Amino acid sequence: MDILSNIKYSAQHFGSATAFHSRSGNISYRELWRQSDAIASFLDTELGDDRSPVVVFGHKDPLMLVCFLGCVKSGRAYCPVDTSMPADRISDIAEAAGNGVLFATEDFDESMAPDGVRVLSSEEIKSITSLGGTVSEDKWNKPEDIFYIIFTSGSTGKPKGVQISTANLNAYVEWAVKLGDFKHPADRPVYLDQAPFSFDLSVMDLYTCLARGGELWSVDKKLTKDIPALVSYIAKGNIDYFVSTPSFADVCLGDPAFNGDNLKSLDAFLFCGETLTKKTTERLMERFPDAQVINTYGPTETTVCISSVVIDNEMLADDRSLPIGIAKPGTEVLIIGDDGDELEAGKAGELVITGDTVSPGYYQDPAKTKDVFFAIKRGEKTVRAYRTGDSGYKDETGMLYYEGRIDQQIKLNGYRIELGDIEQNILLIDGVEKAAVVPNYQDGKVKNLAAFIVKAAGSGIPDGYEGRKYVRKSLAGLLPKYMVPKVVNFIDVMPLTGNGKIDRGQLRKMI
Numbered sequence: 341m342d343i344l345s346n347i348k349y350s351a352q353h354f355g356s357a358t359a360f361h362s363r364s365g366n367i368s369y370r371e372l373w374r375q376s377d378a379i380a381s382f383l384d385t386e387l388g389d390d391r392s393p394v395v396v397f398g399h400k401d402p403l404m405l406v407c408f409l410g411c412v413k414s415g416r417a418y419c420p421v422d423t424s425m426p427a428d429r430i431s432d433i434a435e436a437a438g439n440g441v442l443f444a445t446e447d448f449d450e451s452m453a454p455d456g457v458r459v460l461s462s463e464e465i466k467s468i469t470s471l472g473g474t475v476s477e478d479k480w481n482k483p484e485d486i487f488y489i490i491f492t493s494g495s496t497g498k499p500k501g502v503q504i505s506t507a508n509l510n511a512y513v514e515w516a517v518k519l520g521d522f523k524h525p526a527d528r529p530v531y532l533d534q535a536p537f538s539f540d541l542s543v544m545d546l547y548t549c550l551a552r553g554g555e556l557w558s559v560d561k562k563l564t565k566d567i568p569a570l571v572s573y574i575a576k577g578n579i580d581y582f583v584s585t586p587s588f589a590d591v592c593l594g595d596p597a598f599n600g601d602n603l604k605s606l607d608a609f610l611f612c613g614e615t616l617t618k619k620t621t622e623r624l625m626e627r628f629p630d631a632q633v634i635n636t637y638g639p640t641e642t643t644v645c646i647s648s649v650v651i652d653n654e655m656l657a658d659d660r661s662l663p664i665g666i667a668k669p670g671t672e673v674l675i676i677g678d679d680g681d682e683l684e685a686g687k688a689g690e691l692v693i694t695g696d697t698v699s700p701g702y703y704q705d706p707a708k709t710k711d712v713f714f715a716i717k718r719g720e721k722t723v724r725a726y727r728t729g730d731s732g733y734k735d736e737t738g739m740l741y742y743e744g745r746i747d748q749q750i751k752l753n754g755y756r757i758e759l760g761d762i763e764q765n766i767l768l769i770d771g772v773e774k775a776a777v778v779p780n781y782q783d784g785k786v787k788n789l790a791a792f793i794v795k796a797a798g799s800g801i802p803d804g805y806e807g808r809k810y811v812r813k814s815l816a817g818l819l820p821k822y823m824v825p826k827v828v829n830f831i832d833v834m835p836l837t838g839n840g841k842i843d844r845g846q847l848r849k850m851i
């Protein structure tokens with residue numbers, strides 16, 4: 341797999357086909373190729389030997405893709421920065437990237453850029469692309485060069501830049517293009533593009549789709565505020581692959597029009613980034629009897645995801661939570677116990693991911709890189725490995741099961757509790773649609789737990805005291821008493837982060 345060559349092929353053989361569709365505009369393969377060549381040529385002339393990564397700021401505009409590809413064709417990594425990021429974080433990223441040029445495809449407050457950085461607006465980017473120009477393929481990123489850097493939140497409050505090399509991305513896409521059963525094999529499949537480009541879930545649709553010569557059907561943030569409009573927009577796209585977090589699918593499920601009759605072409609839901617619940621899966625299977633629900637798992641540090649599984653009725657009927665899949669070829673997941681030894685099947689420990697999609701490390705941060713990345717001998721070979729901080733186990737067939745973050749494990753009055761465990765049990769209560777449990781800290785210790793619950797439409801759970809009593813009583817039948825949250829809050833909508841995951845920080849503030 342060589343992504344750039346695949347895109348070039350599409351540009352040459354069906355150049356007029358749409359590569360990317362959004363409410364900000366469309367771009368064909370031919371134009372994507374031509375305009376990104378022009379950007380590469382500009383960077384080459386403007387920056388010479390300065391190969392530092394280039395920040396590309398914006399949302400769901402075709403120019404984002406033009407700039408991404410322009411950077412890598414000029415031999416530079418790009419750092420995607422979404423408009424939803426707070427200004428301080430944008431400044432930190434621009435400072436860390438250290439390049440003299442910043443592409444801003446949406447309105448940009450120049451005070452967010454470090455002194456001396458040339459911010460190019462969308463008008464300026466368009467005038468660069470209209471000038472044309474090209475670079476030789478010798479300039480393209482080499483396998484060991486960094487393709488993109490995605491900044492994720494770091495425990496110190498400063499973002500960490502996860503570097504993904506061209507070889508990492510090619511190895512990932514080689515596998516990801518085969519995800520799904522292709523029930524209605526489309527020559528040019530349509531992928532939903534929903535996640536912001538600064539969240540690595542977007543890489544799943546972006547490069548898998550472009551490598552296959554398909555069309556990206558992009559959803560912007562504004563549209564997600566109006567669910568019926570969102571669902572009717574999605575239905576117009578004739579989407580084959582629905583790539584999102586489970587939380588985003590839950591949002592769509594809020595509209596009864598989100599069903600297989602209205603989205604006839606849909607082949608598969610591809611989920612990643614957070615726990616896929618049985619409840620969400622069952623609702624999707626009921627509404628979309630012909631589509632597959634695929635759970636994938638992986639952190640940004642190992643290139644989007646490294647395992648996948650098609651969920652079936654047997655898994656839904658199983659006592660265990662849904663599996664997160666079998667590792668892809670080229671990847672091995674080791675389960676490591678507290679003493680650092682590999683554990684046998686069925687035993688839970690930390691998931692350590694090894695193989696060809698493990699990142700070279702954090703940008704300009706050897707100390708943090710050393711904390712979690714290392715080399716390990718597997719047979720004859722030495723492979724790169726990443727400690728995920730996730731806890732889980734493998735069964736005899738190699739199927740992986742996720743049990744939560746090691747750091748989401750809390751202690752309450754000496755009892756060891758996985759918050760995810762309580763959430764899964766709340767979801768078993770009739771009339772509950774979404775649930776999250778957060779710890780309430782006092783003096784550095786967990787004082788009690790608070791549950792936040794979104795009721796299902798037509799739910800029989802009463803409001804107020806009676807409802808809270810009902811939930812606690814139902815839970816007491818499912819969990820040890822010490823795990824039943826003391827505080828139960830009913831909310832209308834579960835707050836989500838910019839990446840579409842449950843915003844636990846926000847919930848903690850609501851206690």
Ligand code: AMP
Pocket residue numbers: 492540541611612613614615616635636637638639640641664728730742744745
């Ligand atoms: P991110 O780097 O933002 O993609 O977040 C990675 C983390 O999300 C992983 O380390 C897991 O804790 C969680 N995660 C990713 N995929 C799944 C999944 N399918 N089920 C449960 N948690 C997941």
